[in-house]
Amino acid sequence: MSATTATAVPRTEAAIGPWRLRWRRFRRHRAGMASLVVLLLLALFCLAAIPMQHVLGMDPDATDLLARFDPPSAEHWLGTDEAGRDELIRLMVGGQMSLLVGLLATAVGGIFGLVVGVFAGYFGGRVDALLMRFTDGMIALPLLPLLIVLGAVDLTKLGFSSEFARSGAAGFWRIVIIIAIVDWTAIARLVRAATLSIKERDFVRAARASGAGPLYVMPTHILPNVATPIIVAFTLTVGRVILFESVLSFLGFGIVPPTPSWGNMLNNAQELVTTAPALAVYPGLLIFVTVIAVNFLGDGLQHAFDPRSER
């Protein structure tokens, strides 16, 4: 078969797998790389609270009414708040809360959206129509007022005990869940669109011609191929969720004080804005920096995953 044997495969970019190529492209996206560094530093900053609490014995909840609104000092690097609590350690612990809610709510809502999107896209027809009407209905809702209503829902009316309803854990999970409930639609639509296009690709049709069913095709062909847009969408969702959390906590429906979060630290900043403007600036600035870094990271990932951005 000498005449039909193809010559050796050109080895130009042979050894480089797709993920290496993407990482290389991402590294060249300056804003994305800078954001990655900023986010790592922010995470370190928030986690540094753990050794400070345990080793240095700093307590984010320790009030000192004699030391309210203290300016920055050797003892309180960023001063104290209206209850005389150390602002720095509260920012660090509050950051843990905000980031954790961001990641968890994205994971819960994202996975739900992923499942809805894949099923709607793959099966089409009635399943698709039903799921998408549902999603459209969700999108038509006035989100923020609804979040507030959900945040105000009395858990005892749903049959939870009143101790649980008042506990910090309930407050934390409540906000994770309600944000997840309202923020899965974007991912569901995106995944559906990606699934629709991939299921018509020839490699999926070849598998189906060999007798592959949905349980084979979805994990083997669909999910790996929708992975890149999903990663980008998840990243952007984290940013949006952090904003949602801050708004809800700010309005008093999110993380319940005294547990700090960046949002609820701004809770009564409005009244204090003239007396202690710094207390209003720090948490907001941290939210802003975190979310903008997350968004630039998403942009960098998008650039790295786009096959057209060769260079």
Added chain:
Amino acid sequence: MTRYILRRILQALLVLLVMSFVIYSLIGLMPGDPLDIMLASNPGATPEVVEHLRKLYGLDQPLMLRYLRWLQDALVGQFGYSRTHSLPVLSVLVPALIQTCKLMIISFIASVILAFILGILAALKPGGILDGVISLFAFAGISVPVFWLALMMILVFAVKLHWFPASGIATVGDGGFRDQALHLVMPVITLALASTGGFTRYVRASMIEVLRMDHVRTARAKGAAEWRVVLVHAFRNALIPVVTIMALSFGVLFNGALLTETMFAQPGMGKMIYDAILGNDFNLALTGLLFATVVTLLSNLVADLAYGWLDPRIALT
């Protein structure tokens, strides 16, 4: 076309019906019930009286039945009384709706115009310096917490610089056009900035996409000048997805309006709903939420119609 609009309106009404039930049930899950407040002002009420009132207001009935009774009234325009305002719900809601629409429409138009200018400029040379600056601005707009931005603006422009009033829609005793306009500046900027960021990103992405297309090369091959290629051939195509997203986002603007109105003490829908929820004013909160849903559904419908109108390839049937 008429058939299409009819069908879409029917669909929207169906969604509205389902949503009214969802919202009705959710409101019922908020702490306290209508009687608590009534009783708070009358601590001497005996359990018999409470039971009697419960029956009178139908609160002993199952949820579905109460909902149906509410729906029956709502369909003829009876949304009940606002407890906190002691007025019929609609007479509280309508002025607030007008106020909010004013704020939303001005902000929307401002952000659309700004987004088109910035988005097109950024798309002309992706990766260039101008693109970088505009992207930074756009991402800042998307990423800034609206309430914090409002706070900072109050701090800088009202408290420190005294350029603009910090709250309200008019100064008592003045209320002239200039005074009202000054009161609108900060709310509009706050509200517009958030959506401008998102819109700019969409315009930029859409323009870059279109500028890569074959027909843009054809336009150049005809000898058209670059401004003509961008503004006539590319822009019209880029407009199609962007306008859809913008129309859809009009409803989303409501979220920002709630915060902006709360921060700047503007008597609009957002603040009204917020206060109603805080004050257990069930009828007002429920009706307000429903009207907000209607606004979103309407903007969805407009988005679809705009799509069909802009894109000759889409036949709305």
Added chain:
Amino acid sequence: MSAPLLEVRGLRVGFPRAGGLRHVVAGIDYALSPGRTLGVVGESGCGKSMTALALMGLVPPPGRAEGSIRFDGRELIGQSAAEWRALRGNRIAMVFQEPMTALNPVMPVGAQIAEVQVLHKHLGWKEAGENAVAMLEAVGINSPRERARAYPHQLSGGMRQRAMIAMALACEPALLVADEPTTALDVTIQAQILDLMLELQDRIGMAIQFISHNLAVVSEIAHEIIVMYAGRIVERAPADALFANPRHPYTQGLIATLPDPEQRVARLPVIPGGVPDLDAGARGCRFADRCALADAGCRAAEPPAEEIAPGHFAACFKAAA
């Protein structure tokens, strides 16, 4: 033969990449006389489309065209953007492969044709629109007045390409560059479009540079043919001479591997291997790796184009023999 309308000398199109420029067109020479048809043949990546874009001044950035393109006595390389614009669509026009994507989807077809005259002849839209209707009729579209108001998606593939041609010929250019104009079409429609182009050439008298991967299509309409391989012209000859007596091994291979609709053979001859990476063989003949005749000399130096018969050039050390 009259004085050439177009004279290309040492044309190179390069794109920057790590470690210098990558030349997708690596120095080509040819000429085209008024009213004649030049066929340009080659496989994907041989540089034939980039040559066409260079003629239009439309090499996509960051690519650059160097060398010399003389058109109608003027040097095009290095002229200003405004000078290019005055030329494009006016004296040199282009037809693209995919009429669906090459037409603006949200603009009526008539307006797209009229635009050319508005731009170059400074007519009003109304007058140009009337002319567009006449042109649609001239390219064989029925009820042209209605079609002029239609959007591209409302026309069939064949009609879209006819509209594209009407647009290109709106200012009666001296040179029409057609880049794979029939590749996206079915065979019966391809035949119609080829007929149309020949008919319009008779009427308007423009020269045509017809680019295609399909030797048979080119052979039916071209007076002279260029065969390109990896950015180079390997053979250039009058159409009859090229098919009767191909001299470059690549041309010979291309003709031999083409299945003949009239005759069936047990095994088709093949050209082994694939097109090389443009960076790889910087030295020697670019076809050497796939050539049965190649020897050490072929790998050491790049063969120059030699005139082996009147008007018949081949860039091969073995062709002269």
Added chain:
Amino acid sequence: MNELVALDGISVHFHLGGGGFLGGKPRILRAVENVSFAIGEGETLALVGESGSGKSTLGNVVAGLQPPTAGTLRFRGRTLDRATWPQARRSIQIVFQDPFGALDPRMPVSAIIAEPLRIQGIGTPAERRARTAALVEQVGLPVDALNRYPHEFSGGQRQRIAIARALAPDPALIVADEPLSALDVSIQSQVLNLMKELQERLGLSYLFISHDLAVVNHLVDRVAVLYLGRLVELAPRQLLFDRPSHPYTQALLHAVPRIGRKRARGQTIKGEMPSPLNPPPGCVFHPRCPKAQDVCRTTAPILEPAPGRAAHMSACHFKE
């Protein structure tokens, strides 16, 4: 020749929306209309037609990717339905036109080629590895291709990988949907020769879908010509190319460009294929047909032997 696959009265209609509540008139696209033919063991049948003729849809039906709206499909004498398809799948494989879309970019070549075996549960992992290695060599690729990803290969090499995948479960029939049209000319002949060689060695049948009559002439035994979803001519290759019976086939043959021929003007068939949403009455070819008479506008012709050639079927009132 033993019959391998037979199509009997196959139609495929697509509903393009409409109908129902406030939906307006339903729109039905008639992609394939009442087509019957059979493919023998070891035979290559070409399905020829222009875009929109329904040839790919018909290929999908044979490959089990598109259930027909009407008609039945037989494989080795058994009617294919829900119960019998799963067994038949390993015997019918498909190769697609676009070698870039046909391979999952996230899978190494070894996993791509072994996929039909994995899905069908054929062999142990070790057996599958051995088979995959053998297949790679059989289609003329180096063994070290197995661990690489599709993006490292050229179009022609990808098409070889796709062929190896189709060969994996040892099929009896390969549906080849325009397998050459996305390839460069010099690569086309390589793949064409490979397909011929594999057929001789393995006794395969091909359903070869193509718009290129010149290629068809080199590979196939019989040719079926489709126009607007209808079978208009079905004949042994030699007969069809020498004496095309249907005016559409004649026009098609005439339109094929040939080296060394100068264009003779005015002989090209007029018009374009109408929309399958709204096919013309009578013979669907009559609006473009040079021979059309009144009968053609009202009565659809049936597929019958051409005068004096029993094996040469043609659907024309004035067949030659």
